[in-house]
Structure formats: C-alpha cells, structure tokens
Amino acid sequence: HAVLEEMGIDRAHRASSRDLDFEDVLREATGGRGVDVVLNSLAGPFVDASLRLLASGGRLSEMGKTDIRHPDHVAAEYAGVRYRAFDLVPDAGPDRIGAMLRELRALFAAGVLRPAPVRSRPLSRARDALRELSQARHTGKLVLDVPAAVDPDGTVLITGGTGTLGGLVAEHLVRAWRVGHLVLVSRRGEDAPGAKELASRLAELGARVRIAAVDVTDAAAVADLVAGIDPEHPLTGVIHATGLLDDAVVTSQTPERIARVWAAKATAAAHLHAATAHLRLGMFVLFSSAAGTLGSPGQANYAAANAFCDALAAHRRAAGLPGVSVAWGLWADTSGMTGHLAEADLARMARTGVNALGTRQGLALLDAAVQHGGGHVVAAGVDPRTLAGLPADSLPAALRALATTVGGSGAGRRTAAAAGGGQQVDWRARLAGLSTAERHRLVLNLVRGHAATVLGHADVDAVQADASFKELGFDSLTAVELRNRLAAATGLRLPAAMAFDYPEAAVLAEYLLERLTPDDGAAAGTDAVDPVLNELARLDTTLATLVTDEEGRQRIAKRLSGLLTKWNGSPTDPAGPTDFSALESASDDEMFELIDRELP
Structure with missing residues (x-):
C-alpha cells in the first residue's frame, strides 16, 4: 500500500482493484510500461513476478542469498532486462560503502530522498516482527524497541503513596532500587495519617520526596500532576496502588457502589495511562487484585475494576508500552482497605487456601513481577496443601x-468428606429410619458446625440453635461461604440469600431437612407450622435491624400485641370474638373500652 500511494494510486482505486493481480495493478499505474528498478530479496516465483514487472532496460538488483539466477538465463527469458546479484560487503568494500552512505546522507538532508517507513515493535513481540519480516508482509523497516530501564535518577510516581502498601513500596524502591526521587499521591496529601513521618524516613534514606494531594479520578488533575514533574528528573515509573472496597453480594450492588469502587481503581488507571502514554517509562505497574482473576464472594464491583486494570496492562503492552498488572492476594499489613478484617475473616480466607502475604514476601513478589516480563501475574500466598x-x-x-x-x-x-464437611454422604439413606427429633438434631449439628467454622470458632456450642445469624456476626460474605459449605456437604443447590431467608440454625436445619427428605412424611405434622416459624424468624431479624422513632415502635408493638391476642384466643374463649355490629350505637366509654381490649 505504501508503494501504491507513492505512485499516486488512491485507496478507492486499490479497493476496486482488490481482486486484480498485483502485477496488473502496477502495470496499470505505470501506463503499461512497468517499473525501472527492483531491489529484490525474495525467492522462487516472487523473483519471476518482479522480473515480469520490469520495463525494457529495467534492472533487478538481487540482494538475496537463496535463489541466485544466472544473468544470461534471465536475459534470454526476459528480453531487455538486466540482472545482477551482489553481496554488499565483498563487492563494494568499506571505502565504497562509506562513499555511498555519505551520498545518501546528503540526498536525505536535501529532501531528495525520504526514508522508508519505520514501524517499531516492543522486544517482547520480536517473534511476531520476525515472522512478518520472513513473510515479506512489511514495507520499509521493522525496528525492535528495547524497553527502557527504571532510571534511579528519574522520578517514580506512586498513587496511594501515603497508605500502608504505598509507603512500604516507596521505602523499598529507595532501599533496593536506589530510586532517588518520589512523588507520593493521595487525596489528602500531607494531611494523610503518617504522611509526614513517611517523608522523613525516606529523606533519611537519601530520597527527595514530594507528597501531592491529587484526586486521581480527575483526568485534568492527573495530567497536571504528570506535567509538573521536574524535567531534570523525568518520570521513569508509575505504580498505581490506590483502591477502594465496598463489599456486597451481587444482588446488593447498586450503580453508586460500583461507581465508587470503579473510579478509585479503573478510572484513575485510565487517566494515568492517558497522561503518560507519550513518555518513555521504565515501568507502569498496576496494583490489581486476585479477586479479578480468582473471584471473591461479595466483591463483584472490586473484581470488575481490577479486571479492567489487567486489561489495561495488556492494552499498553500491545501498543509497545510498559505495563504489568499484579493481582495481589491479601497483605498481612493492615491497610485502610483491610483494617476492618477480624481474625475470623483472616481464618476464613486461609481456609480457601490463600494466606496473607508478609511484607518481605510481598515486596519480593513485586520485584519478581516487574522482572517477569508478563503483563498479568498473580501474587498471592497460595497454600497448595x-x-x-x-x-x-x-x-x-x-x-x-x-x-x-x-x-x-x-x-x-x-479425604473429600473431611474437607468438604461430608459432601459424599448419602443423606437420604442416613436419615432414613430416624425419628423426627433425631433427624432434626443431626442436620442442626451440621448447620451449627459449619456456621462455627465460618465464624472461626473452635467449638460448635458457640452457635446456638435459636440465635440469629446476624447477631452471631454473619455478613454477606460469610453468609455466602456458609451457603457454599452446606451446598458441598449436602449436594443441594441452595439460594445465595439462604442465611437471611432462614436466619437461625434451627430454622435453616428445618429447611435443609425438608430438601433432603422431600418425600418422607415423618415430619408432615410440622408442615403447617414451619412456614410460620420461618416468617417469625425473618420478622425477628427485620426488627433487630429496624431504625424508627418512638411513634413507629408503638404502632408496631400494638400490631404485634393484636396478633398475639388473636392467636391466644380460642373458639371456647368466654369472651368469644369481638362483635363490631353495635359499633355505631356505642358510647364513647364503650368505644375506648373496645380499643383498650383489642389493641393493648
């Protein structure tokens, strides 16, 4: 296409000639005359095609080594065409080559000649470039671009730089990488907790530190930040360590929750990419999360934002820019994002086979990720056992x-049974022949045991049968884990909101028992009672979390008292059901007496 454009053949013409032979297109462009010179490095039928393109008196200069033709044979087959194969070094010699280069340089400087097109490829795509070269699918030069190294005298920008991980990384860069200039970015800047102390420690290590208060979700602010870096110590690296958590199961996600998490992680990453795409950086590191690669219950919004970072790193590398997305597991050092995790949360994560990373291990993995050469790596404390x-x-x-x-x-x-809480048990056979009480006790112990494990308790007695799961400390994440464990243990497909629909161990055990023995009539006597008990359990959970004023509490109390009065009444009650037929003729005192009796 570049050759055709040089010859004045526009794109429309090329499109209309798509099905024509390439030789015909070139002959048409030259008025049927052909070309004057072919500089050839092809072989086989491509050499013959090039010879056919030459006009009378034309010359083919053969640079290749694999298909050398004899000039007499060429002259006999292609009348008026001159053929010469040459090897530049022995044929021309260094003096002649020097003279040619000087002449070419003068012609280029005068604008008589223009350089052939040059397309660069990152060194990581050398295989693709060499394949394109071997197939002669290029025009001009293919150049392999050796990636820049991190310049110790340059500046590294760290978003979230005043946070726990940002501070650890900054100190590591100064100690191990000998980076002398840092820009630490956070929303609060020097007012962030520990920011000034961090700057002092880094200064004592010999680094020059600037702490900037910048909203990295603002594209203009990020662009100004990058443009304002000291040109004597140009930007050599970017580490994006900012993030925000707002955990909830998928059904509880809202556009607002997703937007908050997305802005801090994904939007900020996109702004950093746009602001630095024209710079020759030594590294562009995105702190992603294993949640985006391995999944994590209740972190759909966070997983999506981090998956964007993984994709952005791939996009940068495809464009020849540095980029690596490190999908981190949990770090042991408490940060602003993980400070809310309790021992039970850490124990729950450890049970999934992913342990928290120590500081030394995490920093070593950061070094390995940058040196690895891949665009996406997972850095987590995985326990294969x-x-x-x-x-x-x-x-x-x-x-x-x-x-x-x-x-x-x-x-x-x-064994699978030990690990999964008995998922290989045939519960129908195990429950067969047992009394109703024994069945309920067996399934209740299953529920209590898994609930205790999820909450990090060693003793099953920590989970009482009639205690609300919410009061015991369950949240959306632990509720999902309980569902998963019971599903694996029983082989049942259980709803995600199971722990909230059946909010006590005893109530949940009744539900599971009904699912495990659907055709058994042993518990038929409780069929009419169980739905009521389940509704009361859900009502108990609702009331425990309800926020209302005194008037609202009184209204609810009166309604509940009225329901209880109706339930406690019976057909043989002397008072019998209230007769409202004489209401129109009742006196005020009789009306008040009726209200007091019906709505205590």
Whole structure:
C-alpha cells in the first residue's frame, strides 16, 4: 500500500482493484510500461513476478542469498532486462560503502530522498516482527524497541503513596532500587495519617520526596500532576496502588457502589495511562487484585475494576508500552482497605487456601513481577496443601491444577468428606429410619458446625440453635461461604440469600431437612407450622435491624400485641370474638373500652 500511494494510486482505486493481480495493478499505474528498478530479496516465483514487472532496460538488483539466477538465463527469458546479484560487503568494500552512505546522507538532508517507513515493535513481540519480516508482509523497516530501564535518577510516581502498601513500596524502591526521587499521591496529601513521618524516613534514606494531594479520578488533575514533574528528573515509573472496597453480594450492588469502587481503581488507571502514554517509562505497574482473576464472594464491583486494570496492562503492552498488572492476594499489613478484617475473616480466607502475604514476601513478589516480563501475574500466598483438601468444584479454575498436583502426590491430602464437611454422604439413606427429633438434631449439628467454622470458632456450642445469624456476626460474605459449605456437604443447590431467608440454625436445619427428605412424611405434622416459624424468624431479624422513632415502635408493638391476642384466643374463649355490629350505637366509654381490649 505504501508503494501504491507513492505512485499516486488512491485507496478507492486499490479497493476496486482488490481482486486484480498485483502485477496488473502496477502495470496499470505505470501506463503499461512497468517499473525501472527492483531491489529484490525474495525467492522462487516472487523473483519471476518482479522480473515480469520490469520495463525494457529495467534492472533487478538481487540482494538475496537463496535463489541466485544466472544473468544470461534471465536475459534470454526476459528480453531487455538486466540482472545482477551482489553481496554488499565483498563487492563494494568499506571505502565504497562509506562513499555511498555519505551520498545518501546528503540526498536525505536535501529532501531528495525520504526514508522508508519505520514501524517499531516492543522486544517482547520480536517473534511476531520476525515472522512478518520472513513473510515479506512489511514495507520499509521493522525496528525492535528495547524497553527502557527504571532510571534511579528519574522520578517514580506512586498513587496511594501515603497508605500502608504505598509507603512500604516507596521505602523499598529507595532501599533496593536506589530510586532517588518520589512523588507520593493521595487525596489528602500531607494531611494523610503518617504522611509526614513517611517523608522523613525516606529523606533519611537519601530520597527527595514530594507528597501531592491529587484526586486521581480527575483526568485534568492527573495530567497536571504528570506535567509538573521536574524535567531534570523525568518520570521513569508509575505504580498505581490506590483502591477502594465496598463489599456486597451481587444482588446488593447498586450503580453508586460500583461507581465508587470503579473510579478509585479503573478510572484513575485510565487517566494515568492517558497522561503518560507519550513518555518513555521504565515501568507502569498496576496494583490489581486476585479477586479479578480468582473471584471473591461479595466483591463483584472490586473484581470488575481490577479486571479492567489487567486489561489495561495488556492494552499498553500491545501498543509497545510498559505495563504489568499484579493481582495481589491479601497483605498481612493492615491497610485502610483491610483494617476492618477480624481474625475470623483472616481464618476464613486461609481456609480457601490463600494466606496473607508478609511484607518481605510481598515486596519480593513485586520485584519478581516487574522482572517477569508478563503483563498479568498473580501474587498471592497460595497454600497448595489446603487447596488439595478442598472440593474441586469449589476452587477457581486457575487453582485446580495446583490442588491436583499436590493431591496426586498424596502429601497432605485430606479425604473429600473431611474437607468438604461430608459432601459424599448419602443423606437420604442416613436419615432414613430416624425419628423426627433425631433427624432434626443431626442436620442442626451440621448447620451449627459449619456456621462455627465460618465464624472461626473452635467449638460448635458457640452457635446456638435459636440465635440469629446476624447477631452471631454473619455478613454477606460469610453468609455466602456458609451457603457454599452446606451446598458441598449436602449436594443441594441452595439460594445465595439462604442465611437471611432462614436466619437461625434451627430454622435453616428445618429447611435443609425438608430438601433432603422431600418425600418422607415423618415430619408432615410440622408442615403447617414451619412456614410460620420461618416468617417469625425473618420478622425477628427485620426488627433487630429496624431504625424508627418512638411513634413507629408503638404502632408496631400494638400490631404485634393484636396478633398475639388473636392467636391466644380460642373458639371456647368466654369472651368469644369481638362483635363490631353495635359499633355505631356505642358510647364513647364503650368505644375506648373496645380499643383498650383489642389493641393493648
């Protein structure tokens, strides 16, 4: 196409000639005359095609080594065409080559000649570039661009730089990478907790630090930040460590919750990319999360935002820019994002086979990720032995291979029943022949045992049968884990909101028992009672979380008292049902007496 454009053939003409032979297109462009010179490095039928393109008196200069023709044979087959094969170094010699280069330089400087098109490829795509070169699908030069290194005398910008992880990374860059200039970005700047102390520590290590208060979700602010970096110490690296959590199960997600999490992670990453795309950076590191790769219950919005960061790193690398997205697991150091996690939360994560990373381990993984050369890596404290003891269908696909490898060796392999809480048990057979009370006790113990495990309790007695799951400390994430564990143990497909629809262990046990023995009539006597008890349990949970004023409380209390009065009444009650037929003729005293009796 570049050659055709040089010859004045526009795109419309080329499109209309798409089905024509390329030789015909060129002959048409030259008025049927042909071209004067072919500089050839092809072989086989391509050499013959080039010879046919030459006009009378034309010359083919053969640079290739694999298909050398004899000049006499060429002259006999292609009348009026001159053919010469040459090897530049021995044929011309260094003096002649020097003279040619000087002449060419003068012609280029005068504008008589223009350089051939140049297209660069990152060194990581050398295989693609060489394949294109070998197939002669290019015009001009293909150049492999060696990536820039992080310049110790340059500046590294860290978003979230005054936070826990940002501070650890900043200090590591100064100590291990000898980075001398840092720009630490956060929304509060120097007013962020510990920011001034961090700057002092880094200064003592010999670094020059600037702490900037910038909203990285503002494209103009990010552009001004990058443009304002000292040109004597140009930007050499970017580390995007900002993030925001707003956990909730999918059904509780709202546009507002998604927007908050997306802005801090994904929008800010896009602004950093746009503001630095024209710069020759040594690194562009995005702190992503394993939630976007492995999944994490209750973190749909966070997973989506981090998946965008993973895709952005791939996009940058495809464009020849540096980019790596590090999908982190949990760090042990408490940060603003993870400070709310309790011991039970950490224990719950450890049971999934992913442990918290220590500081030294995390920083070593950061170094490895930058040096790895890939665009997306997962850096997490994965425990293969724990994975090997978990049901395969409960693991992310990316971790199943690790579990299979360890499990196959027999080392540390737990039985499926022990790991999954009895998921291989035939509950129908196990419950057959038991009394109603024994069945309920067995399933109740199953529920209490898994609930205690999820909450991090060693003793099943920590979960009482009539205690509300919410009062015990369950939230949306732990409720999902309880659902998953019971589903694996029973083989049932259970609803995501199971722990909220059946908010007590006893109520949940009744629900599971009904699902496990749907055709058994042993508990038929309770069929009419169970729905009422379930509704009362849900009402109990609703009232426990209800926020209302005194008037509202009184209205609810009167309504509940009225329901209880009706339930406690019976057909043999002396008072009998209230007769409202004489209401129109009742006196004021009789009206008040009726209200007091019906709405105590």
